[in-house]
Amino acid sequence: MAAARAGARVSLQKYTYTPIDQLKEGKVFNVYGVVIFFKPPYRSKGTDYCLLVTIMDQSEAKLKCMLFSENQETLPIVYKVGEIVRFHRVKIQKFNDEIQGINSGGFSALVFDGIVGSPVSPRSTSKCYNFHPDDERFVEVLRQWASKHLKVSAPQIKISDVESVQFFDLLCQLVGKAEVDNSSYLIKVWDGTKISSPSWNVFVEEAALEGDQALIHQRQSLIIDVLVYDNHVESAKSLKIGSYLLIHNVHAKLHTSGKENEAKNPHMEFHLHGGTCFGRGITVLPESNSDVQGLQRLLVSVHESLDNIASQEIITTLHPQLALKAQQDWPITPLATVLKSKAPHKYRIRARLKSYEPQNLLQSVKLHCVKCNSLHDVPDEDTIKTVLQNNSDYDSVAGIQSTSWYQSAVWNTNNQQNRHIAIHFVKRHDILQNPEDTLIMLQGGTLQEIYKLSKHFDSIIPVKAIQGNLEIDISIPFLIQGNRWHYGCTRCSKIKSTEMLRSLSQEISWNATEIAKVLGIQPLSHVFTLHFTFVDETGKLNAFLWNYSEQFFHISASEILLDNKLQEKLFNIMDTLCPPRKIIDKSPWLDCCIKSYNTTNGGKRQICYEIFDTEVVEDDL
């Protein structure tokens, strides 16, 4: 018995089918045929979508059928040339001295794949259709006939074979898409094979690209860019990432530039040209499709091997020599034993880093007050901008006068109306210094201006004028020294007048601790605060990293926020200790010192763990 679609109702009424060479104009017939050409559904200029299918049967006559429908989904589901169709109630008419079929009232269609001997399971767009045991025979006979008499298979090839064929149908999976311009659209696809010659990369802004960027990056060498044009833009836009596609009549074009220096680097371009000639278009295939299932199997195995290669690369190629160094003469204690023991105690553990928080590593940088032991977030740029804006007002800058210990200058910024900046150059030994040795007090400057000035001057103190006095706002950095931005504790500081800086004007250099002291500021120190989850064969243990974090990473927490190289170093270290993609078996074993301590949380006693005396080193073992 033929396999019918789940939930479909099947009637057994017997129909008569007319050979194509016996069809007569003006009448309605039922026909069977092999698809020898088709155009996937496309939008007509009228109200409907249309599908053009040309079929042939054992009479060796052809019938071109124009099928229209308001709804694309109700048109016969044809994927490939060579498939078998059964049409009920096709109206035959004449056009250009040729008969053609049109769908008329009561039209219905079934489509079967064309593979000899495969199950005769119909694709139908309606839930209720007729299927008689005779149909199975009809389909199989037609398949047999087509396999002997027709050479109708479209050149469906893999990406690795494109060089030999210029136009082909491509079965693939969509991994990314992006708008290019009004008449073209980019789709990024793969079929698990690798193109033999270099292929082009269509430039689009990263933000415009839809799809998993990390995945696209990882599969880069296996992904091709296909540029689709005109009428195909609309259908490409609606495609879902991850869906399986049959792109009909892709043009692989070897691009060799006329310029001599470029001619040596030819690359392959992929176009789906506009229009519907040669059946150009994109068909979305369901996951139940047998071709798709074959493709899926290939993609899964390729993906797994890529993952293995990637994690191997991270561990062994990118950072081959990173490891953790702890007290080497201490015995290793299993995590289960650590967890069962009383605090306080010190241990050396050997475990893998399963995860860490925060994943956004820059968020791990906090400000710590040693006096009141409070932790604060580092103010973000927007907060600083707002404070600076409020500290800037024209009147306070207008009446500025130099004093014996600093010399003042006022600028009018051209880009914004009535905005003035005052810079007070603090003298040392009663004389002005070179910029690289100079402390300036900045009044009315923006964040951007602070960034710029901090490249030229040794130290900057942002100030605001209150009743003629220059004062410090402790909600923003009180001192900027290059990439080091110094903050003070709002709770513990007792701010004094900037006049106090005068006492430092005989010093040799501008020392942040000294400046904080005379200004009554309790300085905050930058620390990394991370939460690590370790695992070994015996258990799982959470530990903090903060007091010993700078020693651990060999990175200054106070400079990292403004230093790309330090940020990159931190990211690389954490990628090595805890490789992404969560394959714990690929993570390195880490030696680490931890100490336990008692703490209370909401009145409840608990034991916490902190990493200490451990550092990232180049492993020369």
Next chain:
DNA sequence: TTAGGGTTGG
């Protein structure tokens, strides 16, 4: 009503 294949563009 619409579109109605014909050896191929960016």
